[in-house]
Amino acid sequence: MTDGEPVLRLEKLQKYFEEVSLKDRILGRESEPVKAVDEVTLDLRENESIGVIGESGCGKTTLLRTLMGLYQPTGGEMYYNGKPTSEFSKSEWQEYRRNVQIIFQDPFNSLDPKFTVRDTLREPLQVHGLDNHEERIHDVLNEVQLNPPEQYIDRFPKQLSGGEKQRVSIARALILEPNVILADEPVSMLDVSTQASILTLLSDLMEDRGLSMFYISHDLSTVSYICDEINVMYLGRVVERAPTKKVLKDPKHPYSKALIDAIPVPDPHYDRDRTKIEGAALDPVDMGSGCRFRDRCPERMDICEKKPRFVDVDGESIASCHLYYDHESADAAADVDEKRLAEAGATGAEAADQVGDD
């Protein structure tokens, strides 16, 4: 907690989806919820960028939407600058939405085809009642390297290339001068030749503006250009957390290993073995409390039926796996998140009070 209060903090955040089918209702059965996000604890500090990595269906998009305020969490709490979002008033939500901006995955569909670049960038300014529109629009276009702005400002999306469109959506996120950016796979739809320039732009912007970034992706080979820290997510839970390069070089959780080993390598002289993992991830419904990767895990043991603790493996990597702790010794097996929450409990509550007083 020495680096100050995190900008965003998630404490055991849960988002369950409950779908009661007609059949269940007639038979009076309780339905099992889909545990899309199951007790995720995360801190995002100032000028830090953390990544959430996982395959489709792992809950990363649900997590992002919950962070945007599009979904109500069904459990746990989310703090912005120390204040729980569940206690936000309408004006606080408005302020939150100004300060926390999103860059979408698909620049081809996330821009209004009937809006010029100017219209796209003016809309958020109008919504949030800011003035000096032209000046702000010019400045932000310069910042995302759409130079000279005059050349781009009156264009429609169809007159822009994929990379240029993504620059416009980055400009749209920046124009309200946010302090947190939520990035939803911002380069996955782009050609490789433009991917690198967008990644460089994002990391430069973070540095210049002191932004914090929450970056979700399924692509582990590009995250290292943006993220300091990676959280590997599997079926709603974070299974490993470590500095990005550490995860890539020395993954600890069997799922992280499988994920990294499956990335194709652009080198014909490198002999990579094909994955040994069978099958596909199921929906996170009715899975019991044990490790969610157990059915596909090559290291499966009997104890995997129990929920693994999130333990410090080697001082750098934290993993939620029974392989990495001595189950007899309570000390070695301390759950990192639980411990942190206990420590942060007092200070977190105080900070919340202070913000409330302002």
Added chain:
Amino acid sequence: MSESEPILELDDVTIQYRTSGGMLTAVSDASFTIGQGEYFGLVGESGCGKSTIAKTLIGALDDNGIIESGTIRYKGEEIQGYTEADFNEELRWKEISMIPQGSMNNLDPIEKISDQAIEIAQVHTDMTKAEALERFEELFEVVGIQKSRINDYPHQFSGGMEQRAIIALALFLNPSLIIADEPTTALDVIMQDQVFKYLDEIREEGDVSMVLITHDISLVFESCDDIAIMHSGQVAETGDIGTIYDNPRHPYSFMLQGAFPDHRYPDRDLEVIEGHPPENMGEVNRCTFVDRCPYAVEECSESAPKLEQYEESETDHRVACFRSEDAYEEHQRSMPDSDTAEVQGDD
């Protein structure tokens, strides 16, 4: 490349689309050869013409598309003039089959997969229903799905399994050539790897050739023998993967490789190729990479470079660039910490 007769040869093929703005040239003077039993990767960015070539090979070019010039020979026979009926009778499924993009809507959602297989068999062969089902069951085992599941509906499969079921369909009538158009783009990495595991196994058998069309050069480097790199309708460079990796001589080809992230070297700077591919209207008489190429000279905009054997290479390695040698040297000089230095540093 194998000495045997090539299965597919493209010779100076130009394909155009009629648009309201005139004739749009999607593929211009493209040439490459695929040997028997060979896996061939066709790589390039969106709009480079790779999917147009795929569609042309199975006679599924859009209505406004025409093969303007050039020849396409399949097993020695020219097919560029084939009609819809010719394609159906002679080629589709039993000679050339296709694995389309790995999206979830390639199978009919309201028909059992087995029924879809039977339909294909009845249209293209004399197989009986029982024979067809037996053959299809065998193939499900080849691609790692329980044979009892041939009677499932597509929605009962996960994305990776559905793509494997499509591979089973593609292999169904024993084709000699499979066109795989971004077969795993919609899949997660682990499933992608599962799919390629089966494509590797099919390759071991050695009877089928494949054209793997993808934007992901790593997949080609891992799974193919030869490669052609395309930029905006033109084949920039073609050869075996070892040569193209070790000695690329077209600026687009070495810059594209430099733009590819490799998770083994997370600190490596990625190369950026400025600009975007042009839209080529009418006849293309220049290098289509000229506007993006840092090594371009006047000559490059005056005529289209021919795809010619690179003399230093002992293998079949063809490059379409006026400045290949100079450009390569300049590029090497501009990269002080080359790959090799990093590999050593990493160890």
